Amino acid sequence: MTDDIFENMPIISPTVTHREGENDEVESKGNSVVGSDSIERFKHLHNEGENAEGRCMSPFHTVDKAEEKRRLLPSKLPIVQCIARARIPTTQGPEIFLHLYSNDSDNKEHLAIVFGEDIRSRSLYKQRKGDTQSDRMIRGAYVGKLYPGRRDADFDKSTGLKLEFDSNGDMIVDKNTTYCDTTLVRIHSECYTGETAWSARCDCGEQFDEAGRLMGINGHGCIVYLRQEGRGIGLGEKLKAYNLQDLGADTVEANLLLRHPADKRSFGMATAILIDLGLIEIDLLTNNPDKIIAVEGRDRQVHVHHRVPMVPLAWQGEEGVKSKEVEGYLRTKVEKMGHLLSKPL
Numbered sequence: 306m307t308d309d310i311f312e313n314m315p316i317i318s319p320t321v322t323h324r325e326g327e328n329d330e331v332e333s334k335g336n337s338v339v340g341s342d343s344i345e346r347f348k349h350l351h352n353e354g355e356n357a358e359g360r361c362m363s364p365f366h367t368v369d370k371a372e373e374k375r376r377l378l379p380s381k382l383p384i385v386q387c388i389a390r391a392r393i394p395t396t397q398g399p400e401i402f403l404h405l406y407s408n409d410s411d412n413k414e415h416l417a418i419v420f421g422e423d424i425r426s427r428s429l430y431k432q433r434k435g436d437t438q439s440d441r442m443i444r445g446a447y448v449g450k451l452y453p454g455r456r457d458a459d460f461d462k463s464t465g466l467k468l469e470f471d472s473n474g475d476m477i478v479d480k481n482t483t484y485c486d487t488t489l490v491r492i493h494s495e496c497y498t499g500e501t502a503w504s505a506r507c508d509c510g511e512q513f514d515e516a517g518r519l520m521g522i523n524g525h526g527c528i529v530y531l532r533q534e535g536r537g538i539g540l541g542e543k544l545k546a547y548n549l550q551d552l553g554a555d556t557v558e559a560n561l562l563l564r565h566p567a568d569k570r571s572f573g574m575a576t577a578i579l580i581d582l583g584l585i586e587i588d589l590l591t592n593n594p595d596k597i598i599a600v601e602g603r604d605r606q607v608h609v610h611h612r613v614p615m616v617p618l619a620w621q622g623e624e625g626v627k628s629k630e631v632e633g634y635l636r637t638k639v640e641k642m643g644h645l646l647s648k649p650l
Contacts, residue, residue: 390445537569
């Protein structure tokens with residue numbers, strides 16, 4: 306069980322608040338709360354969970370001062386290890402280096418999509434007992450480029466680049482071989498519907514593509530891809546939430562009707578991955594001010610220099626996701642989740 310604040314602090318209690326005389330009716334339905342009347346009754350029951358502006362209330366989201374919010378974050382980050390790294394040519398032009406991570410908190414394979422060969426995972430490159438140069442090249446712990454006949458992972462004859470290590474086998478960070486400047490970063494939670502199934506209920510796929518475009522132009526960047534579908538509730542529950550939205554609930558209300566927190570995601574994993582990649586000084590692509598605090602961590606192990614807004618492309622007069630569903634989705638993010646986003650007049 307995780308101690309992460311986002312796991313334990315729903316925006317509104319995920320258990321419907323029962324009033325006298327209503328227990329049997331609600332309990333008999335379980336998670337099968339359906340119909341417009343049920344949704345309206347649910348909204349009425351939770352009026353006490355919102356402030357005058359309609360924003361949802363919880364210890365994390367209602368604390369104004371960043372340092373007070375920071376103290377609510379977990380004191381311990383997950384332990385992560387990069388298992389493998391590989392160069393991926395893309396249909397968009399820039400190459401990426403895909404990093405696969407294991408961790409001690411869940412059984413999921415989280416990813417880092419890295420733009421720039423010289424952003425290096427400390428856990429991947431660390432020299433291991435019995436390591437051969439072939440082992441290192443196969444898992445992706447090499448410098449420069451792979452080519453047929455190459456035998457040395459730590460030295461690339463074609464570029465003259467060479468990695469050095471200390472007595473513990475840890476890679477020595479040298480600006481000639483390892484990127485050390487402030488880096489553009491996006492923390493992206495898995496969204497099968499938006500990324501793969503062409504969904505116009507959200508702008509997740511658009512945000513993913515736009516982050517990659519900006520990083521490709523910049524030449525360096527990192528998308529930390531967390532396997533927490535549906536704001537952490539999973540794809541099956543997310544599809545049920547979609548049906549509740551068609552019945553009149555917004556995205557927050559739909560999660561709560563299914564007895565889930567409005568946002569069950571955690572970002573400590575992202576912080577740990579960024580630290581492993583040496584990305585301590587970052588510019589963060591996000592509209593969510595609370596994500597900035599969460600990614601920096603309780604002890605500010607990561608420093609966010611600038612927040613880079615992610616304005617929907619359709620709002621900029623460009624080709625982007627357009628639907629009444631995505632407009633409602635974005636409106637709920639602003640009104641109930643405090644996202645910093647204003648639609649141009």
